[in-house]
Amino acid sequence: MAVTGNELIQVMETWAPQSLAVENDRIGLQVGTRDSEVRGIVLTLDVTEKVVDEAIQRGANWIVAHHALIFRPLKDLRTDTPAGRIYAKLLKHDINVYIAHTNLDAAWDGVNDVLCEKLGVKNTGVMIPTHTRKLKKLVIFIPKDHHEEVLRAVARAGAGWIGNYSHCTFNLDGTGTFRPEEGTNPYIGKQGELEKVEEIRLETVITEDIQNTVVEAMFQAHPYEEPAYDIYPLDLPGKADGIGRVGELPQAMKLKELARLLKEAYRIPGLRMVGDGERKVSRVAVLGGSGGRYYPEALKQGADVYITGDLDHHTALDAWADGLTLLDPGHHVEHLVLERIAQKLQEDSTLKEVPVQVTEVDTNPFQFI
Structure with a gap:
């Protein structure tokens, strides 16, 4: 197809x-x-x-x-x-x-996570939180012969993520009852007769922003003419999303050593450095693209060095005066x-x-x- x-x-x-x-x-x-x-x-x-x-x-x-x-x-x-x-x-x-x-910049495993990964930056968190996604619980009742198909469909649409684990669900066997009335075209059963079906109750977590996409995927994969499902709000904090990442180098190193590592990792012929090349750095802020205006946020997050592109002269002077070292590998490293x-x-x-x-x-x- x-x-x-x-x-x-x-x-x-x-x-x-x-x-x-x-x-x-x-x-x-x-x-x-x-x-x-x-x-x-x-x-x-x-x-x-x-x-x-x-x-x-x-x-x-x-x-x-x-x-x-x-x-x-x-x-x-x-x-x-x-x-x-x-x-x-x-x-x-x-x-x-x-x-x-910018949605790919902020997405987990997106631009900034890739840039951190290339440098071996660990324990990364969001540099500038922009919002937290609201969490909901999706419950679907599925006949056993279509359970895996529906599970895979909603997971592919984004349901079931907990941290870095995907396809997270809980499944419980049970019996569903229904009676198809006039005008129905049931997948199982006959009009006017009470039907009992062995079903699986599938529970999973979704974020509010993908609710419609997940429900649409569920309807496409579910065999029933009228699938039974519930959606509940959860009083739990979702993962924060936002711009840039802050994390730790595997070990402290001189700024000029990090600059050489960055050139090799990002496959670039050169970069600009601001600060004392002999200074030891360990906590790194990374923001792909043009992020000079966000250098105060890197300072707030305790970064020793800020990696971003398109730095202008006066921003570099201000950040340097505030005690932040900078590496500018250019915009194209994205x-x-x-x-x-x-x-x-x-x-x-x-x-x-x-x-x-x-x-x-x-x-x-x-x-x-």
Whole structure:
């Protein structure tokens, strides 16, 4: 059965819900239609004309990017301009473009967790909490022959996460009763007759932001015409989401040693360093992209060194004066998350037959000489 953009978007937004994005961020489907079949996916940091040409050459009709293609309001759609040529090629070749930006920055196992992982940073927590997801308990009553199918469907939609454990459920055997009335088309039983069915009560936890997605997945997998299910609010704190990460290096090291480690781990030819290279650092704050304005938050979290991109002169001076050391590997290091996106998509059972490829185009506009 053909996979559509709806399934692709569901996988992405189960991992990085749009609710995690900062206000007014340009995310989601920017070109195309959700109902378009997914024949191939190209992953990129930025959507350039060369990336679009690569997708055309590979026969891929979906591009998943981190940075928005449409960021500023369009004044025109002239196809004799560099930007216009991109839109023309996308539309001519029916290529869809989906964006996951600050929601992927904030998502667990997203941009900032990948950057921390590359450096071996441990015990990471959110640098700037933005909100806590409300937790709910979902209870579903399922005939035994469809139990595993429904369980897998709701888990794929994001239900059942406790910490780093997925598919967390509790299951209890029981007997369900119902009588199909006139106008029904029951999966089990006959109209007008009381039916008793061996069922399993499945309990799992969901977050409020994915409730509709999970319930829709449950309805699609459940065999009953009218599935029985309950949703209860939980008076428990959910995991905090937010921008950036703070954690500990495996061992304290000199700032210049960390700089060399970062160059190798992030596969970059150079970076900018602010502070005494001989100073020992152990607590690290990391924020992929352009995070200079958040350096006071890194200080509040007790960081010795702050790793982020696009630092300007005066921000660097202010942070240095406040006692914070800085490493600026550039904005483009966010491309390291593309390998993680590929892994997430290829691990999902609905997309396992779809070709997923990280772009071979270098979209970094800067070079070291």
